[in-house]
Amino acid sequence: MTEPRGKRQNIMTENSISLSTHNGIVIPDNWAGYNLDVFSLPSHYCEDLECVFIPHGVIEDRTERIANEIMKDLGDNHITVLCVLKGGYRFCTDLVEHIKNLSRNSERFISMRVDFIRLRSYCNDTCMDEMQIIGGDDLSKLSGKNVLIVEDIISTGRTMSALLSHLGKYNPKMVKVASLLVKRSDSNNGFKPDYIGFEIPNKFVVGYALDYNEHFRDLHHICVINENGKLKYKV
Template structure:
């Protein structure tokens, strides 16, 4: 692997790296729902930065798997916004390119969180439809990878259906000693902190936030189940 290939591999797998000492942006300089005013610490990644990063991810995916039909497997609920924006960017690039990706989108739900903690139990909802993936090129679109256990379990589960190819794109990857898994495409590598917004939730709250934000301790307590 030459230097350019090495840099490209690094960018895809680590994405935009946000350091451990990043404190985010003051809430007062953004427009946010008033009902969350006391529940957030900061805006961690502004919406505009997210959109620009997704455009680059779409470009990387086009270069790698253009001229193929792929099944996009969106992991709900947190991945729906990222998936919709990523698919739209790929479609826009395809319309203006000699290469073309034909896509169909399917959905799956995974449950592995209680409050802000990942659990050992993985529930797969919608698994009866996975037989459609046999012999297909699959792009899994996930919102955030924490320990990597959930994604590894899903990939192991998919092996039984014998897809032709499986790639994983995750908007966020948390940096921690517990995470031994790296997706094929990463939007942002972030510290091991609990973030909400851009469809990422805390017990079904905060999905309506435009930006990715850090939830405050009082917010965790307020919406704890």
């Protein structure tokens, strides 16, 4: 296994990365990530990144495990998957594909349809006070339905709490939330999704469809943006 950056963490061990049923894979504050030069990355981004924080293969394996948990909990139901764009599309696509594969080979079956919603809650690297819902289909179609919201990252929890409150007006039968990442932050309101990929420190991460002002979505891995990148792509 390739050694991560920094001297504080030499390898991923049980003492450094832990698995919690409720928090997913918990990455500690002192996790230094991996050197950029041992991964394939777009050359135009290399000066703008601090490290590879979560490699793509680890994301894929964790996503498959979440699909297994969803199958156990929601099998034999029809669910509407509500993908939060734009950052959630990679995670949602992979998660839905894993659920489909599991469903084909299981006695329990999940019938799914996918809808999309777009939220805006960040300007540069700062979370805004109010959530903006941009576009999306008529949410009244969710009345009486089982809904699985698929999100890329939850930081303060305010955006997701506001979305759940908004969806509640349409009286869905059940709502579950799956988030690839949950960020530890002093400003977090305590909201926890039902399914979590990784709990991460309070770092601004990009890649795997997560962006910084529409840049970095094409990165295969989840990386930490550096100050040079923030300044270069600031709006």
